[in-house]
Amino acid sequence: MNKVLLEKISExxxxxxxxxxxxxxxxxxxVPMPGSVILMFLCGAALLIIGMGFFTLGADMAMTPMGEGIGAQLTKMSNLILALCVSFIMGVIITIAEPDLMVLALQLEQALGIWVLIVTVGVGVGVFLAIAVLRVLAGVPLRTLLWFFYLITFGVAVYMFATGNDAFIPVSFDSGGVTTGPITVPFMLAMCVGVASLLGDKGSQEDSFGFVALCSIGPILAVLMLGLINNITHVNAGELINVPVLAAYTDRDIALAFLEKFPHxxxxVSTALAAILVCFTAFQLITRRYQKHQLLRITVGFVYTFIGLVMFLTGVNVGFIPVGHFFGSELAGSNLKWMLVxxxxxxxxFIVTAEPAVHVLNKQVEDVTQGAITRKMMYxxxxxxxxxxxxxTMIRIITGLPIMFILIPGYAFALLLAFFVPPIFTGIAFDSGGVCSGPMTSTFLLPLALGACAGVGGDMMRDAFGIVAMVAMTPLIVIQLMGLIYKQKQKQAAVLKEKHAAVLAALTPAEIGHITIYEEAAYG
Structure with a gap:
C-alpha cells in the first residue's frame, strides 16, 4: 500500500x-513577490501534492467500488421510483463532499453563505443524476437530453440577462464545472459503467459516458434559480473573499495561517464524508453487496480520502487562493496586464495533467474504446x-465582454456537432467539460481571475466568475472535432478496404497466391 501511495504522490x-x-x-x-508569499505558495503546493496523492488513492479504493456497486444494484431494482430516489440521495451527498465546490463556495461566503450554494448545487446534481440513470434505463439518446436541458438553461439565462439580473450567470455556469471533481467523477463514471454494462445492449459503450455531462447541467439551473430568488445585481470585491495582506506576512504568520485553517x-471534511459514510452503511445493510475484505478496503479508502481532503483544502485555502489572487491583481494592475492572456x-x-479526474476519464475512455481513443489523444x-x-477568459476580464456572448455561440456549436460525430464522442466531450474544471481550476485559476478582475477594476460577479465555465465549455468543441476526424478516418479506411476487396475480386487464384507469397517475403 505504501508503494501505491508513493506512486500517487509522485503523479x-x-x-x-x-x-x-x-x-x-x-x-x-x-510580478515580483516577497519571499514570504513565495514560501506560502510552496508550502501550499506541498500540502496540495501530498493531499492529492492520499485523496486519489482513497477515491480508487472507496469511491470507485461504491459507484460501480450502486450503479449495478440500481439496474436490479424492480421499483423504478426507489432506484431514482437512491440516485438522487447519492448525487446530493457525493456533491456536498466535493472539495472543488467548497472552494467556489468560499469565494461567496460573505455575499451568499457557504451552505446555501452547496445545498443548492447538491440538489441540482441529485436531480440530474436520477435523470441520467433514467436515460440509460429508457435508452434515450444523450444528445436529445442535452439539447432539451441546455435550451431550458439558456432560456433562463437569456431572460436574466435581458432583465439585468445577470450577476449570477457566471457563478451558475461555474457551479456546473466545479461539481464534477475528484470525488464525484470517479463515483459517477463507475456508476455509469455499472448501469450500462449490466444492460448489455449494443449501445452500452456509448452509455458508459454521459452521467457527468448531465450532472453538470443540474447545478447551472439550480444556481440560476437561486439568482432569480436572491436578485443580487452587484457584489463588492470585499464581499467575495477576505484576502490577507500577504506582503506583510512573516514566517511565523505563515505557520499560524496553516495551523489555524487545519482544524476548520x-x-x-468530517461533516461531508460522514454523510457519505452513513448512506453507504445503509446501502450495505440493505443489499449486503460487499464482502468483508471489500468493506475493509473501502474503509481504508475513506481514511485516505479524509487525510487527503484535509491536507488538500488546507494547502489550497492558505497557500493557493491568496497567492493566486495576489498574482492576478498585481499583474492586472500593472502596464503588463495583457500578459495575462x-x-x-x-x-x-499544462494544467490538464494536474487535474486528478482527467486521469480517471482518460483511462476509462481508452478502456471502453479498446484503445481506439488513446490517453495521449485525450490529453x-x-x-x-x-x-x-x-x-x-483573460481577454473577457480585461475587456469586460459579457459571458453570454461567448457561452451561447460556444454551446450552440458544441450541440450542433453532436449531430455529426459518433455518439460516444458526444458523451466523452460533455463529460470532459466537467472533468477539466477540477481542483486546480477552482483553487488557483478562479482566485487568479478574481485578482485580475480586481486589478482592472471590473465587475466581480459578472467578469471574475466564469473561468470554470470557459474551462468546461471548450473541451466540448475540441473533443467532438476529434470525433469528426476519427469518423473521417474510419470512412477512408472503409473505402480503402472496399478498393482492396475489389482488386482481389478481379484477380485469379494463382495471382492472389503470388501476391501473398510476395507480401510474406517482404515482411519476412
Missing part, C-alpha cells in the same frame, strides 16, 4: 510541478481546449 508532484514552475518564473520576471478543514494560455495547456485535445479557455 501529483509531476502534475503540479509545471504550474508551480510557471507561477514562480512569472513572479520573478513579471477537519470539521468541514499568454500566461493564461500557457497555464491552461492533447483537453490541453488545447484548456489553453483556449484561459486565453478567452
Amino acid at each position: 501529483a508532484f509531476s502534475s503540479v510541478l509545471p504550474i508551480t514552475a510557471i507561477v514562480l518564473i512569472a513572479s520573478i520576471i513579471l 478543514m477537519v470539521r468541514e 499568454p500566461i493564461g494560455v500557457l497555464i491552461g495547456y 492533447t485535445g483537453l490541453a488545447v481546449g484548456m489553453a483556449l479557455a484561459l486565453g478567452i
Whole structure:
C-alpha cells in the first residue's frame, strides 16, 4: 500500500510541478513577490501534492467500488421510483463532499453563505443524476437530453440577462464545472459503467459516458434559480473573499495561517464524508453487496480520502487562493496586464495533467474504446481546449465582454456537432467539460481571475466568475472535432478496404497466391 501511495504522490508532484514552475518564473520576471508569499505558495503546493496523492488513492479504493456497486444494484431494482430516489440521495451527498465546490463556495461566503450554494448545487446534481440513470434505463439518446436541458438553461439565462439580473450567470455556469471533481467523477463514471454494462445492449459503450455531462447541467439551473430568488445585481470585491495582506506576512504568520485553517478543514471534511459514510452503511445493510475484505478496503479508502481532503483544502485555502489572487491583481494592475492572456494560455495547456479526474476519464475512455481513443489523444485535445479557455477568459476580464456572448455561440456549436460525430464522442466531450474544471481550476485559476478582475477594476460577479465555465465549455468543441476526424478516418479506411476487396475480386487464384507469397517475403 505504501508503494501505491508513493506512486500517487509522485503523479501529483509531476502534475503540479509545471504550474508551480510557471507561477514562480512569472513572479520573478513579471510580478515580483516577497519571499514570504513565495514560501506560502510552496508550502501550499506541498500540502496540495501530498493531499492529492492520499485523496486519489482513497477515491480508487472507496469511491470507485461504491459507484460501480450502486450503479449495478440500481439496474436490479424492480421499483423504478426507489432506484431514482437512491440516485438522487447519492448525487446530493457525493456533491456536498466535493472539495472543488467548497472552494467556489468560499469565494461567496460573505455575499451568499457557504451552505446555501452547496445545498443548492447538491440538489441540482441529485436531480440530474436520477435523470441520467433514467436515460440509460429508457435508452434515450444523450444528445436529445442535452439539447432539451441546455435550451431550458439558456432560456433562463437569456431572460436574466435581458432583465439585468445577470450577476449570477457566471457563478451558475461555474457551479456546473466545479461539481464534477475528484470525488464525484470517479463515483459517477463507475456508476455509469455499472448501469450500462449490466444492460448489455449494443449501445452500452456509448452509455458508459454521459452521467457527468448531465450532472453538470443540474447545478447551472439550480444556481440560476437561486439568482432569480436572491436578485443580487452587484457584489463588492470585499464581499467575495477576505484576502490577507500577504506582503506583510512573516514566517511565523505563515505557520499560524496553516495551523489555524487545519482544524476548520477537519470539521468541514468530517461533516461531508460522514454523510457519505452513513448512506453507504445503509446501502450495505440493505443489499449486503460487499464482502468483508471489500468493506475493509473501502474503509481504508475513506481514511485516505479524509487525510487527503484535509491536507488538500488546507494547502489550497492558505497557500493557493491568496497567492493566486495576489498574482492576478498585481499583474492586472500593472502596464503588463495583457500578459495575462499568454500566461493564461500557457497555464491552461499544462494544467490538464494536474487535474486528478482527467486521469480517471482518460483511462476509462481508452478502456471502453479498446484503445481506439488513446490517453495521449485525450490529453492533447483537453490541453488545447484548456489553453483556449484561459486565453478567452483573460481577454473577457480585461475587456469586460459579457459571458453570454461567448457561452451561447460556444454551446450552440458544441450541440450542433453532436449531430455529426459518433455518439460516444458526444458523451466523452460533455463529460470532459466537467472533468477539466477540477481542483486546480477552482483553487488557483478562479482566485487568479478574481485578482485580475480586481486589478482592472471590473465587475466581480459578472467578469471574475466564469473561468470554470470557459474551462468546461471548450473541451466540448475540441473533443467532438476529434470525433469528426476519427469518423473521417474510419470512412477512408472503409473505402480503402472496399478498393482492396475489389482488386482481389478481379484477380485469379494463382495471382492472389503470388501476391501473398510476395507480401510474406517482404515482411519476412
